[in-house]
Amino acid sequence: MTPISSSLLSTTRRPPFWGRRVVDSSELEIGVISRYxxxxxxxxxQWGFRKGEMSQPEYEAYLERLAEPMFEDMVLQAMGEGWLEPAVVYGYWPVASDKNDLIVFDPASGAERFRFNFPRQMGxxxxxxxIADFFRPRYADPTGQEQTWFPQAAWENGARDVLAAQVVTMGRKVSEVAQALFQSDAYQDYLYLHGFSVEMAEALAEYWHKRIRQQLDIAQDDATNLQELFRQGYQGSRYxxxxxxxxxxxxxxYLQDLLQxxxxxxxxxxEYQLHPEQSTSAIVVHHPAAKYFNL
Structure with missing residues (x-):
């Protein structure tokens, strides 16, 4: 089988830096994140507002009357009371594929740090x-000017592509606030706050993925409609x-090792779960054919 990476990808994408960075809190405004x-x-x-027997217009009016004001109030509370503490670490690493493996190289030394071994569809x-198919193979011929901007040692060791990775969190304070509500038997308030904080973490992941696409110069084809964006209306995927x-x-x-x-x-x-719960991590694949798929 011809690898997807060699048949469709003409060039890799140049990252703005190599390695990891912690995002400054000034770039993570609650109001901006909430839009995602x-x-x-x-x-x-999360909140259980079901459509039931309502028509679509009736359901939309129902959400506009009840759910939307709750959402707007929670955003304002989060901004005023400080129980959401958004934080992001992300970065870029030189990589290359080797069959089902994705090799991650150290940008400075060029040494192989580890390999992700991804399963392949067999049905x-x-x-x-x-997933390894979406990256250029080790020692592949240059397709552009990569050799001029790739870390030299990594290039000589066979790195030919770029992997982005990110972790986002809404912090521990919101978990403490939610737990206090639960312990005081305010179960409905607990469920509303918990659901809101979990979806805000997902919104932050979506927002920062967009920032990565902008930095890799592949955001020009992003969907302008949020619903289309949620249906992968952009190049690549966040796995x-x-x-x-x-x-x-x-x-x-491996992500913990990269992102610290x-x-x-x-x-x-x-059990390899992230804590606090309102956190999520991912690798970001820029290949235009990279979409979600089942095994």
Missing amino acids: VNKNALFRG AGSRHLC SFGYPACPRLEDQR WQEIGVELSE
Whole structure:
């Protein structure tokens, strides 16, 4: 099978820097992040505003009357009371594919740091996809001017592409506030706050993914409609471990090694879950054919 990376990708993307960075808090405004909340997931999935027997216009009016004011109030409370503490660490690393492996190189020394081993679709009629296919192979011929801006040692060791990665969190304070509500038997308030904080973490992940696309100069084709954006209306994909294309949660260890997310208060449990709960991590793939797929 011809790798997707060699058949479709003409050039890789030049990152603005190599390695990790902690985002300054001034770049993470609650009001801006809230614009990226998937309100369908929040109102229906988290808060339980069901359509039932209502017509679509009736349901939309129902949400406008009840859910929207609640959402707007929570955004204002979060801004005024400070119980959301958004933080982001992200970065870029030189990589190359080797069959089902994605090799991650150290930008400074050029040494191989580790390999992600991704599963491949095997079902009859499938495209036999694997995330590693979306990256250029090790020692592939240059397709542009990559050799002039790639870290020299990594290039000589076979790196030919760029991997972005990110971790975002809404901090520990909101978990403490939610737990206090639960312990005081304010269960409805607890559910509303918990759902809001989880979806705000997802909104921050969506927002920072957009920033990465802007930095890689692939955001020009982003959907202008938020609902289309939520349906992957952009180039590439953001893959989180534990989902179908990259199911091994234990690979979170590699992301922790790259991002050093302890600096923003995120921890990895023995079960490879992120804490606080209002946190999410991902690798960001810029290949134009990279979309979500099942194994």
